[in-house]
Amino acid sequence: EAGVAQSPRYKIIEKRQSVAFWCNPISGHATLYWYQQILGQGPKLLIQFQNNGVVDDSQLPKDRFSAERLKGVDSTLKIQPAKLEDSAVYLCASSSIRRWANEKLFFGSGTQLSVL
Amino acid sequence: RKEVEQDPGPFNVPEGATVAFNCTYSNSASQSFFWYRQDCRKEPKLLMSVYSSGNEDGRFTAQLNRASQYISLLIRDSKLSDSATYLCVVNMKGNNDMRFGAGTRLTVKP
Numbered sequence: 565e566a567g568v569a570q571s572p573r574y575k576i577i578e579k580r581q582s583v584a585f586w587c588n589p590i591s592g593h594a595t596l597y598w599y600q601q602i603l604g605q606g607p608k609l610l611i612q613f614q615n616n617g618v619v620d621d622s623q624l625p626k627d628r629f630s631a632e633r634l635k636g637v638d639s640t641l642k643i644q645p646a647k648l649e650d651s652a653v654y655l656c657a658s659s660s661i662r663r664w665a666n667e668k669l670f671f672g673s674g675t676q677l678s679v680l
Numbered sequence: 681r682k683e684v685e686q687d688p689g690p691f692n693v694p695e696g697a698t699v700a701f702n703c704t705y706s707n708s709a710s711q712s713f714f715w716y717r718q719d720c721r722k723e724p725k726l727l728m729s730v731y732s733s734g735n736e737d738g739r740f741t742a743q744l745n746r747a748s749q750y751i752s753l754l755i756r757d758s759k760l761s762d763s764a765t766y767l768c769v770v771n772m773k774g775n776n777d778m779r780f781g782a783g784t785r786l787t788v789k790p
Contacts, residue, residue, distance in 0.1 A: 607780045655724075
C-alpha cells in the first residue's frame, strides 16, 4: 500500500515570497490533515478536511495561509506571503472516515520550509 | 490551559529503567487517545491507542483516567531504541480532530 506522498521535501524561500506544498493521501482515506511542526514542538493542526469539506481550520492563519482539496483526494497548502516564523516542517496526514473510531493517522515525510 | 499538555522532559534514563510519561487534556468530551512516537527528523508514527480499561503492548502500558482527564504511558525495561520523542494525541471533538501535545523527549543511555 502506497503511503502519504508529499512534495517538495525541502523548500527555502525569502520572507514575503509565496510557497505551496502538495499532499496525496492514502487511497480511500477521506480525512486529510495539514500540521505545522516548529522545531522542538509538537505538530499543530492547521486544517482538517473530510472529503473536500473543511472540518476544522480554527488554527489556520487565514490572512496568509490557504488550503484546498478540490476533488476530495490530493490537497495543496499555500503560504502567501511567508514570514520568518513560518519556518517549520509541514506534515500531511490522512485517515479513514469512521467517526468515533480510534483511527490511525498516516503521515507523509513532511516538507521542511526555511524562510530567510 | 493548553488543549493537550505533556511532561516537558527531557528524560534521560539508563537501559533497563522504567519510565512514565503523563499527559492531560482540556476537553472532557474527548473520545479517543493515542501515543505516537517521533524519531529525530522523521514523521510521527502510532505507538498505541489508549483504551478506557488500559492496555498493554509488550513493554508499553497505556492508561486513561477520564475523571482526571489524564493519560499515561509506561515503558518498562527501556532499550536504546526507545530513544525518541513521545507525543500524546487526543481526538478532541470526536470527529477525528487530532490534537498533539508538545512531546516528551526520551534518551536511553547504555
